[in-house]
Amino acid sequence: MPQTERPVSMIDPSLLLRPEKVYDDKPIEAFRDYSIDDSDPIKERVRRTYYDMHTNQTVDFVKGKMEKWLKFNHFKSTVKDALIKLNELVDESDPDSDLPNIVHAFQTAERIRQEHPDKEWMHLIGLIHDLGKVMAFYDEPQWCVVGDTFPLGCKWGPSIVYGDDSFKDNPDSYNPKYNTENGIYKPKCGLEQLMMSWGHDEYLYRMLVHNKCKFPKDGLYMIRYHSFYPWHAGGDYKHLLIDSDEEIKQAVLEFNKYDLYTKSAEVPDIEALWPYYEGLIEKYMPGVLEW
Ligand SMILES: [Fe+2]
Ligand SMILES: [Fe+2]
Numbered sequence: 177m178p179q180t181e182r183p184v185s186m187i188d189p190s191l192l193l194r195p196e197k198v199y200d201d202k203p204i205e206a207f208r209d210y211s212i213d214d215s216d217p218i219k220e221r222v223r224r225t226y227y228d229m230h231t232n233q234t235v236d237f238v239k240g241k242m243e244k245w246l247k248f249n250h251f252k253s254t255v256k257d258a259l260i261k262l263n264e265l266v267d268e269s270d271p272d273s274d275l276p277n278i279v280h281a282f283q284t285a286e287r288i289r290q291e292h293p294d295k296e297w298m299h300l301i302g303l304i305h306d307l308g309k310v311m312a313f314y315d316e317p318q319w320c321v322v323g324d325t326f327p328l329g330c331k332w333g334p335s336i337v338y339g340d341d342s343f344k345d346n347p348d349s350y351n352p353k354y355n356t357e358n359g360i361y362k363p364k365c366g367l368e369q370l371m372m373s374w375g376h377d378e379y380l381y382r383m384l385v386h387n388k389c390k391f392p393k394d395g396l397y398m399i400r401y402h403s404f405y406p407w408h409a410g411g412d413y414k415h416l417l418i419d420s421d422e423e424i425k426q427a428v429l430e431f432n433k434y435d436l437y438t439k440s441a442e443v444p445d446i447e448a449l450w451p452y453y454e455g456l457i458e459k460y461m462p463g464v465l466e467w
Contacts, residue, residue, distance in 0.1 A: 207272050207436055210337045225269040229319035230342035233373040235328045241374040248386050248466040250314055255457045258310055265309055269323035272439040277306055282446050283438040300456040301395045302434060308376030320374045324405045327370040330359030335410025367421040377403045389461040397424045398431040
């Protein structure tokens with residue numbers, strides 16, 4: 177079905193922000209297609225991942241995951257070994273890529289390197305941005321590891337993919353503490369006060385802080401909010417934001433175009449690229465880290 181004929185909740189809000197451009201021969205509107213078609217196994221896999229996510233992510237669930245993961249006592253690993261581990265992961269929420277995640281990591285990093293040759297920290301952010309997905313190897317289902325994120329404890333944003341129907345079995349939808357416009361938040365509390373759905377963004381952000389990695393603040397924001405499409409692309413939750421959140425958004429949007437539109441780019445020569453990135457790892461996040 178062409179994009180324009182989809183029901184409103186199926187139109188991806190990031191389309192509104194996209195330049196009229198074709199990336200690597202794939203037209204812009206062909207990315208992030210969340211239309212429902214149960215005869216298409218990839219679309220059905222994506223839909224199922226999001227319905228599970230929207231049914232099971234609740235305030236209590238996220239508190240439990242923070243309790244489990246923010247002790248950083250699951251494993252110890254260098255960044256390179258963790259990246260190699262991602263070779264075994266295919267993201268089930270992603271309609272645009274069926275490649276192992278490490279390929280996506282290098283595609284993103286290399287495109288940033290082409291367009292921002294002087295920002296070496298951002299090359300490394302591109303490489304590591306999905307590393308939080310290693311949680312999938314530690315008994316976490318993909319619906320709480322991958323995919324777009326959204327805040328818990330307040331009304332669901334109107335531009336979340338698959339819309340309200342996907343939240344119909346979520347108990348927080350019916351909890352009066354959580355289902356109002358502001359919910360548990362004060363108006364204009366600021367982006368960083370929001371409790372986000374549990375996934376690879378928040379986990380990796382916290383892990384970088386815990387291990388005292390040396391990225392500038394913009395790099396940390398790119399990690400923490402890159403999957404928050406209902407905010408950075410959909411414009412939801414304005415009533416909870418403060419003026420300075422706009423600067424965070426600009427940083428995240430600058431990162432995001434390389435994350436999203438490089439997925440059909442050619443597969444990079446990973447072996448040849450390692451020495452450059454190992455140098456960056458040594459500078460910004462050296463040694464064995466706690467995960
Ligand atoms: Fe991601
Ligand atoms: Fe990504």
